Amino acid sequence: MGESRLHHSTCPLCEAMCGIVIEHREGEIVSIKPDREDVLSRGHICPKAVALKDLHEDPDRLRRPMRRTASGWEPISWDAAFDEVERRVAEIRAQHGNDSVALYAGNPTVHNLGAMLGIGDFIRAVRTRNLYSATSVDQLPHMVASHAMFGHQFLIPVPDVDRTQLFVCIGGNPVASGGSIMGAPGFPKRIEALQARGGRFIVVDPRRTESAEMADEWLPIAVALVVSTVVAIAVAALVFRWLATRAGDP
Numbered sequence: 001m002g003e004s005r006l007h008h009s010t011c012p013l014c015e016a017m018c019g020i021v022i023e024h025r026e027g028e029i030v031s032i033k034p035d036r037e038d039v040l041s042r043g044h045i046c047p048k049a050v051a052l053k054d055l056h057e058d059p060d061r062l063r064r065p066m067r068r069t070a071s072g073w074e075p076i077s078w079d080a081a082f083d084e085v086e087r088r089v090a091e092i093r094a095q096h097g098n099d100s101v102a103l104y105a106g107n108p109t110v111h112n113l114g115a116m117l118g119i120g121d122f123i124r125a126v127r128t129r130n131l132y133s134a135t136s137v138d139q140l141p142h143m144v145a146s147h148a149m150f151g152h153q154f155l156i157p158v159p160d161v162d163r164t165q166l167f168v169c170i171g172g173n174p175v176a177s178g179g180s181i182m183g184a185p186g187f188p189k190r191i192e193a194l195q196a197r198g199g200r201f202i203v204v205d206p207r208r209t210e211s212a213e214m215a216d217e218w219l220p221i222a223v224a225l226v227v228s229t230v231v232a233i234a235v236a237a238l239v240f241r242w243l244a245t246r247a248g249d250p
């Protein structure tokens with residue numbers, strides 16, 4: 001049996017981008033472990049990264065292009081697949097217009113550098129309004145708010161969890177999610193560091209989540225009250241900004 005080798009990579013399944021070490025031998029994955037040298041994830045991974053081995057070896061995994069025919073699915077070559085996509089998409093657009101084509105890009109496509117280099121040009125070339133992604137499921141409110149407040153949908157404020165002294169988390173569970181768009185893998189260690197430097201972690205959530213378990217203060221207010229609390233904070237912020245503007249008036 002040949003020697004096993006190590007391959008350093010990042011988990012492509014979410015924005016936390018945890019560093020992983022893949023041990024492989026003769027084309028087979030032996031193990032997937034956290035990369036303790038990774039400066040961002042610092043040795044953290046969640047069970048999904050370990051399960052990448054199962055995903056890779058799943059007999060039902062799509063390993064080559066498939067074409068649907070009247071008698072079922074048949075494997076085809078990449079050249080045949082690209083030719084067919086080019087021909088059929090052009091036909092459909094010519095017959096029904098640009099918006100007859102819908103595109104979906106989600107995880108892990110958007111964590112793949114090669115895909116990201118080409119997908120923007122492809123989307124612009126197709127010129128369809130029908131774009132879908134993981135964002136359309138759960139992030140568009142973020143983006144609409146960021147566009148309205150800061151002028152661009154990707155100008156999303158991200159908490160500086162490694163430097164803040166007060167972290168107020170409303171309706172989120174970053175201990176379980178890895179911080180999602182925050183890109184903060186190993187979140188519990190970051191909160192422990194915040195608490196060790198004298199900071200406070202406050203969680204507002206009707207459910208006693210994993211994050212609430214770590215909180216210095218857990219405010220289990222009802223869902224309806226969460227909405228009115230957020231509205232009250234927003235109003236207070238607007239009033240403070242107005243007052244600050246007035247104070248700065250000549």
Ligand code: SF4
Nearest residue numbers: 011014017018046049
């Ligand atoms: S938190 Fe889990 S899914 Fe996300 S990048 Fe890290 S290991 Fe992968």
